[in-house]
Every structure is written in structure tokens, then in C-alpha cells.
Amino acid sequence: MSEAHQIDIHHVAKLARLALTEDEARRYETQLDGILSYIDTLTRYNLDGVEPTAHAMPVYDVLRSDEVRPGFSQDQALANAPKCLADQFQILKVIE
Amino acid sequence: MLAASSITTLRKGITAGEITPRDIVLDVARAIEARNAEIGAYLSWDVDAALAEAERADTSKPLGGIPIAVKDNMNVTGQPCTCGSRMLAENYKAPYDAGAIRRLRASGAIPFGRLNMDEFAMGSSSENSALGITRNPRDLSRVPGGSSGGSAAAVAGDLAIAALGSDTGGSIRQPAALCGCVGIKPTYGRVSRYGLVAFASSLDQIGPVTKTVEDAALLLNHLCGYDAQDSTSLNVEAPDFTAAIGQDIKGLRIGLPKEYYISGIHAGVSASVQAAIRQLESLGAIIEEISLPHTELGVATYYVLAPAEASANLARFDGVRYGHRSGSAGDLMEHYQFSRAEGFGPEVKRRILLGTYVLSSGYYDAYYIRAQKARTLIRNDFTEAFKKVDVILSPTSPMPAHKLGELKDNPLAAYLEDVFTIPVNLAGLPGISVPCGNVDMEGKSLPVGLQIVGKALDEATVLRVAHAFEQSR
Numbered sequence: 001m002s003e004a005h006q007i008d009i010h011h012v013a014k015l016a017r018l019a020l021t022e023d024e025a026r027r028y029e030t031q032l033d034g035i036l037s038y039i040d041t042l043t044r045y046n047l048d049g050v051e052p053t054a055h056a057m058p059v060y061d062v063l064r065s066d067e068v069r070p071g072f073s074q075d076q077a078l079a080n081a082p083k084c085l086a087d088q089f090q091i092l093k094v095i096e
Numbered sequence: 097m098l099a100a101s102s103i104t105t106l107r108k109g110i111t112a113g114e115i116t117p118r119d120i121v122l123d124v125a126r127a128i129e130a131r132n133a134e135i136g137a138y139l140s141w142d143v144d145a146a147l148a149e150a151e152r153a154d155t156s157k158p159l160g161g162i163p164i165a166v167k168d169n170m171n172v173t174g175q176p177c178t179c180g181s182r183m184l185a186e187n188y189k190a191p192y193d194a195g196a197i198r199r200l201r202a203s204g205a206i207p208f209g210r211l212n213m214d215e216f217a218m219g220s221s222s223e224n225s226a227l228g229i230t231r232n233p234r235d236l237s238r239v240p241g242g243s244s245g246g247s248a249a250a251v252a253g254d255l256a257i258a259a260l261g262s263d264t265g266g267s268i269r270q271p272a273a274l275c276g277c278v279g280i281k282p283t284y285g286r287v288s289r290y291g292l293v294a295f296a297s298s299l300d301q302i303g304p305v306t307k308t309v310e311d312a313a314l315l316l317n318h319l320c321g322y323d324a325q326d327s328t329s330l331n332v333e334a335p336d337f338t339a340a341i342g343q344d345i346k347g348l349r350i351g352l353p354k355e356y357y358i359s360g361i362h363a364g365v366s367a368s369v370q371a372a373i374r375q376l377e378s379l380g381a382i383i384e385e386i387s388l389p390h391t392e393l394g395v396a397t398y399y400v401l402a403p404a405e406a407s408a409n410l411a412r413f414d415g416v417r418y419g420h421r422s423g424s425a426g427d428l429m430e431h432y433q434f435s436r437a438e439g440f441g442p443e444v445k446r447r448i449l450l451g452t453y454v455l456s457s458g459y460y461d462a463y464y465i466r467a468q469k470a471r472t473l474i475r476n477d478f479t480e481a482f483k484k485v486d487v488i489l490s491p492t493s494p495m496p497a498h499k500l501g502e503l504k505d506n507p508l509a510a511y512l513e514d515v516f517t518i519p520v521n522l523a524g525l526p527g528i529s530v531p532c533g534n535v536d537m538e539g540k541s542l543p544v545g546l547q548i549v550g551k552a553l554d555e556a557t558v559l560r561v562a563h564a565f566e567q568s569r
Contacts, residue, residue: 007453016407016452017414018445018452019433028449035450038508041396042466052468053475054427055298055328056524057285057552062327066486076191080422092428 005036098123100254103162105312110155117150117161120257121208124163125371128209136230137240137250141209142178149206159318165209167247169217170194170302172207176257179293180215180222180225180243183419183439194291195323196260196302203318209256209271211246215441216410217262217295218268219243224443230502232275232285235540238497241271244440247305248275252543258315259305264295265398266517268303268491269529273492276531278312278562279305284524285330287567288323293366296405297328299398299521309530309563311336316555332553339480340556342497345564346380348557351485355391356516361494368533368544369491372565376489379564384485388477393470394519395511400454400467401522406444413439446507475523482551487561490516492529492545496537516547526555530562532569 009029013020020028074087083090098106098120106253109115125143132138148162153161166172169179173189178184197207214224222230222245230245232238233253240249244261246272251259261268263281272279280303287302294300301351304315352373355364377383415421415435422434440448454463481488493513503510532546546565550558 009449012449012453012456013457014433015413016448017429017432017436018448019430019437019441020445024445029447031183031446032450035399035508035511036453037328037469038462038511039396039400042393042400042463042470045390045393047466047469047473050469050472052465053471054468055284056471056475056522057328057330059285059330067381068413074193077417079191080188081185082415082416082419088425091416092425092431094428 005033007032097127097254099127099257101257102257102304103159103314104308105567106162106257108163111387111447116391117153117155118147120161121146121150121163121206121470124208124256131255132255134231135233135249135253136228136253137211137246137255138165139178139210139212139227139246146206153206154204158314159200160204160268162204162257163206163208164200165211165247165250165259166207167213167244167259167261168210169213169262169293170197170260172197176210177293178210178227180213180218180227181439181441182198182226182302183413184326185202185227186420188418192291195288196319196328197291199319199321200445205318205418205537208561211244211250211259213246214243215444215551216293216406217243217264217267218406218443220510221498221503222246222271223504224441226441229500230398231330232497234276234542235497238499239274240254240498241269241274241493244305246273246402248272249277251305251307258307258311260302262292262300262302262419262519263522264402266303266514269517269547270493270514272305272529274477274497274543276543277305278305278309278528278530279303280312280316280528280555280558281526282316282320282555283526286334286555287319288326288327288329290323297409298405299402302316307370309340309559309566310338312528313341313559314466316460324552329418335556337556337559340560341458341563343560344380345376348381348487348561350376350381350383351481352384353388353391353481353488353490354385355388356490362496362535364535365494365496365544368535369546372546373489375535375568376561379568383495386481386488388519390470390473390477391481391519392515394474395515397467397470397474397522398514398518399450399511400463401471403447403451404455404464405451407448407455410444410448411497443507464506472523474519478523479526482525486557487548490547492516492547496535496542496544509559525552526550526561528558530566532565
């Protein structure tokens with residue numbers, strides 16, 4: 001773990017579904033620690049009571065009517081798949 | 097050479113019957129074939145498809161027959177869309193047109209050529225592309241900026257008439273500044289993001305990269321508009337932006353944020369911007385000092401929010417539905433981990449890890465919510481400032497283009513170069529970069545960009561100031 005920010009890089013990499021070599025893990029841990037030290041600028045300001053902003057423009061809960069619309073055909077949807085089988089996406093076996 | 101012309105000039109030529117869309121496509125293709133090997137602006141281009149479209153082009157339309165080059169993160173049916181990544185380089189072909197591309201086609205334009213970029217738009221030098229180096233046409237030893245480096249290099253190097261870029265923290269404006277062309281990021285929500293491969297959805301916005309301000313206004317006219325397929329698209333009418341072109345700026349109030357003019361700006365950049373301020377004053381604008389007190393928080397806020405959103409957006413690259421799939425995984429977990437490790441480059445991994453960290457249990461409030469609160473303060477700064485002034489002026493980038501490889505091992509130093517552009521995305525405002533001078537470095541003349549930021553939905557004033565300045569030089 002990094003000293004300043006307690007980054008458990010292996011835990012973070014697992015959450016992110018990224019395989020890292022030991023060399024990469026060390027390098028990213030150091031770099032993230034440096035970037036987070038800079039981000040700590042945010043702790044120098046009192047932000048109590050400030051409303052968080054998720055989007056700059058006020059657009060909320062955009063809904064559309066629940067109607068069938070044209071979409072991709074099965075062939076179109078599968079066209080970019082690295083592996084297909086029987087007109088479906090193929091993944092590795094998950095059930096023994 | 098037609099490839100060196102503006103859209104406006106070429107449209108006059110087409111209307112007068114002097115040139116045809118085919119002539120233009122052929123000339124742009126010749127320019128690409130002659131110079132792309134050294135500049136590396138394009139990743140791919142399909143001349144035959146563009147010529148077929150040129151034959152069919154409806155020249156009565158406002159962009160009829162004009163080829164527009166596209167950053168390689170916007171879907172155009174049947175074309176590659178690599179995002180500068182190995183993840184999508186192998187065999188991805190876009191199954192549909194992005195919203196912005198549909199608009200371009202409806203106005204008669206021809207999407208032609210795919211432009212290099214930092215991988216998934218993460219970077220400000222285009223060096224993070226996994227698929228090749230793009231060089232600055234003004235000095236081939238230097239970067240073109242980024243992430244829309246291919247867009248700016250193509251337009252400034254006359255390998256394209258105009259291009260589309262995307263801007264999350266400065267990715268249209270900064271490369272336009274560094275290469276010496278015009279780039280505008282519209283108000284968030286003006287241009288549909290449907291079919292733009294998402295980096296940070298609350299910040300991303302598509303915009304034009306052009307040779308002139310007039311072209312930027314014209315192209316923007318045909319990009320804006322509501323799209324039901326983008327849930328953040330604004331349902332507002334866009335004015336005719338070309339109507340703002342040619343109006344004077346007498347009495348217009350221009351704000352200079354005192355926080356922007358302190359330290360860390362290259363002397364040559366500073367001198368060019370100061371000269372631009374005097375020039376605008378001589379045109380009748382009123383210059384006022386303003387304050388954006390939370391400027392210091394911009395980059396830190398951005399490097400929490402953008403990676404957080406990116407880590408979620410890039411979760412879709414799972415090696416199942418599209419993109420790279422590892423051949424060496426033993427189980428499903430390894431399939432995800434290996435496919436992503438093999439497909440993504442170092443900067444993308446760095447930002448996914450950073451984003452995952454700030455969203456993870458125990459850190460969410462300390463980083464993500466805190467950054468969203470800081471975003472509110474930054475936005476409020478602009479709201480207050482725009483009670484006093486009509487536009488805000490700054491350098492686009494504090495530095496001219498750096499050498500290829502110069503900031504390779506220092507990601508934080510590279511992040512800090514976006515200090516003037518990032519707050520504009522956080523606040524969702526329109527901003528343009530227009531050439532305002534040159535800095536002589538090692539015998540080469542490097543362009544400097546002036547950033548003009550306007551109120552939300554007030555691209556017209558931004559364009560009016562940019563045009564008045566451009567024409568007075």
C-alpha cells in the first residue's frame with residue numbers, strides 16, 4: 001500500500017477488471033499517489049453545505065414513451081463480436 | 097490547392113459551378129497521400145466511399161459536397177472507430193451514424209477520413225494514441241496537442257478542409273491553439289453525444305475544428321440541435337451563428353480573470369495574449385478585471401470527475417460484444433482482466449484505476465462528492481463573472497506545443513497544461529480558441545491560441561468576438 005493514500009492497487013485493479021504486472025502495479029501506485037496528493041487541493045476548501053453538481057446544464061430524468069422502435073438486427077448486433085456461436089455472443093464457461 | 101481552402105470559399109466555388117465535390121475529395125485525398133506519412137493526422141481514409149458520396153452530393157444544401165474529417169471516436173456507419181486504441185483497432189466497424197454525423201449528412205457534408213487522437217480522448221498531446229504518432233504541422237518535432245490532435249493537425253496542415261473534434265477538458269481548443277487553427281467547444285448539450293464513444297459523459301462535447309471563425313460558425317450551425325437519443329441533449333433552438341459574423345464589438349465587456357494571469361504562463365504566450373487584449377480594446381471592447389476565485393480547484397476537480405466517469409464508461413469494453421478479446425484467459429474473470437489489460441494503453445489504465453479508486457467504498461465521499469461540490473463553486477464563479485462581462489479571455493494553453501516525448505513520464509505536468517480549458521467544461525460553457533500570435537522556438541514559429549469563453553448558449557457572442565479579432569489581425 002502507498003503511504004499517503006493507502007492505495008491497495010491490487011484491490012483497485014480487481015474492481016476495474018484490469019490485470020496488472022507487478023511492475024505496472026508499483027508504477028501506477030506511485031503515480032496515483034502523486035496525482036491524489038495534487039487532488040488533495042480540494043481538502044483545503046470548506047465545502048460543507050455546497051450542493052454537488054453532476055451536470056452543468058439542468059436536464060433531469062428524460063423519459064420517452066414506452067413504444068417499440070426499430071433497432072439492430074441480430075446480425076448487426078453480433079457483427080463486431082470477437083466470438084459468436086449459434087447467433088449469440090460466446091463467453092467462457094461459467095457453470096461447471 | 098482546394099484542401100487549403102475554407103468551407104465558405106469552396107461552397108462559393110461549388111455554387112458558381114467552378115468546382116465539384118469530386119474535385120474537392122480528390123484534392124483532399126491527394127493532400128493526405130502526400131503528407132500524412134510525416135504528419136500522421138489520419139488513421140484511415142476511404143477515398144472510394146467518399147467519391148461515391150461526392151457523386152451523389154446534394155450541392156443545394158448548405159454544406160453540400162464538403163468533406164469533413166472525423167475524430168476516430170465518432171461512429172460513422174461502416175467505418176472504423178478505433179478511439180486510438182488497440183481495444184477497437186482489430187475489426188470494429190461502426191454499425192450506425194452518430195447524431196452529429198446524421199446532422200452533417202443532412203446538410204450535405206461528406207464524412208471523410210478518421211483522425212488520430214489520444215486513446216479514448218485521454219491526453220493533451222495525442223502521444224497516448226496506441227496507433228501512431230501525430231506531429232504538429234508547424235514543427236514536426238513537436239506534438240499537435242490533444243486529444244483531438246489529428247483534427248487540428250489535419251486542418252492546420254491543409255490535409256482537411258474542416259474536422260470534428262471532441263472536448264472533455266480542452267481537447268478541441270488546446271490542439272487548435274497549438275497547431276494554429278480555430279476550435280470551438282459548444283455549450284454542453286448543444287451537440288448530440290449519441291454515437292460519440294463516451295469518455296466523461298458530463299463533460300464531453302463535439303465541436304468543429306476549422307481554418308476560419310466563419311467556418312466554425314457555419315459548421316456549428318449544422319451540428320447543433322436536439323437529439324432524443326442523447327438524454328442530456330438540450331431541447332433549444334440554435335440561432336444562425338453565421339449572423340454573428342461581421343458584427344462589431346464596440347462596448348462589449350471582456351473579463352480577464354486575475355487568477356489566470358499570475359504565473360506559469362510562457363512569456364511568449366503571455367505577450368501574444370496581452371497584444372490580443374490591446375487589439376480587442378482598440379476595436380471598442382471594454383476590458384475589465386474579474387475574479388474566478390476557485391480556479392485553483394479546476395484541475396483537481398476534473399481529475400476526480402473525469403476518471404470516475406471514464407472508469408464507468410469504459411466498463412463496457414468487456415471483450416464480449418465488441419473490441420479486443422484475450423486468447424489466453426482460463427475463466428471469465430481472467431477473460432475480462434486480460435482482454436482489458438491487453439486492449440487498453442497506459443494512460444487509459446491509469447485513469448480507470450484513478451476513477452475506480454475515487455468511486456470505491458470509503459473514498460466516494462472524500463473524493464467524488466467533494467469534487468462535485470467543487471464543481472458547483474467553479475460553476476458559480478462563472479455565473480457571478482458573467483453578471484459583469486459578456487465574455488472571458490485567457491490563453492488557451494499556458495505553453496506552446498512541447499517536444500514529442502517531453503512530458504512522457506510526468507502525467508501530472510501534462511494534466512496541468514489544461515488549467516484554462518478544464519473549468520469551461522466543468523461549467524458546461526462554450527469556448528473557442530482562435531490563433532493570436534506566434535512564439536519563436538528553435539527557429540520555428542509556434543502558434544498561440546486565445547480562448548474566448550461565453551455564457552451558456554451564447555456561442556454567438558463568442559464567435560462574434562473571435563471573428564472581429566481574427567479579421568483585425
